[in-house]
């Protein structure tokens with residue numbers, strides 16, 4: 001019988017001074033700089049630009065507005081693991097030859113990993129060419145749809161995914177994991193980091209009737225109606241096990257939103273995550289609410305008003321809010337026989353601190 005050991009992060013201690021702007025300053029609320037690009041075109045809809053391949057859209061826009069959010073998301077993940085020797089991944093790969101980053105976005109992760117492992121070939125793949133002007137010589141960024149048949153020939157020592165929530169139906173996820181399995185060298189690793197769309201609060205600081213509390217349930221319901229479940233954070237471990245991966249490990253996080261935490265790491269992560277949400281929310285919501293909103297699809301204007309209300313609440317540093325995140329990493333069995341040949345210990349999910 002497989003067991004899942006779950007030890008969530010401790011409650012985050014609150015900094016009692018962050019609501020006083022003279023102490024922490026107003027800078028954490030300033031918008032991040034836009035990253036320009038005219039490298040690609042996509043479908044324009046409701047004031048945002050989307051990628052389309054095989055007549056199917058990815059629900060989050062890939063435009064300059066959203067790129068600020070991608071940058072911030074990368075930084076939040078790095079800050080939250082800044083006490084690790086390698087904050088980029090936890091899979092214990094030794095002298096990797098090939099690493100693949102699926103849904104690489106701006107390629108931030110792939111570029112950083114290529115810098116860290118100069119003799120490894122690091123590929124990043126996405127639906128659009130990333131607007132980057134420089135990358136290390138051992139980093140290759142490609143355009144492809146990973147929901148289709150893969151064409152890579154080299155077996156990968158590590159396949160990585162981050163914040164791919166909402167990209168696929170259950171059947172597509174199954175196929176993606178199977179293709180990962182088939183393309184990983186025996187003994188190689190898969191690693192995925194996902195964040196929850198729900199805004200949570202461990203004390204009573206967020207009022208019960210706040211608009212922020214409506215966000216997670218509302219988007220999750222849209223995801224369900226769209227056939228793109230947003231619960232990947234809670235389903236990926238079992239999906240990996242069902243695919244045949246073993247030695248499954250996980251690390252659970254609370255990503256603060258805003259600089260309300262006392263601890264410096266959480267304060268920094270929360271400050272950047274605030275930017276992640278401020279720059280991301282409109283893009284996360286527009287496609288889902290305009291196509292699958294309840295009781296009927298919303299208009300662009302309704303989404304803009306909703307996001308304005310959410311933004312106003314997010315600015316309140318008295319709300320001790322966070323989102324859950326989880327990193328899972330797992331190994332492809334060494335033996336041809338697959339997971340059955342491994343000991344029961346190796347199919348247990350272990351939680352790391």
Ligand SMILES: C[S@@+](CC[C@H](N)C(=O)[O-])C[C@H]1O[C@@H](n2cnc3c(N)ncnc32)[C@H](O)[C@@H]1O
Pocket residue numbers: 051058060062070071073074102103104105106108109125126127128144145146147161162163164167
């Ligand atoms: C939220 S972004 C995360 C980007 C990056 N992993 C990061 O953490 O910074 C998800 C990315 O997955 C890409 N994506 C979604 N569906 C895809 C598909 N079928 N094939 C390739 N990339 C896809 C999107 O274009 C987007 O860039």
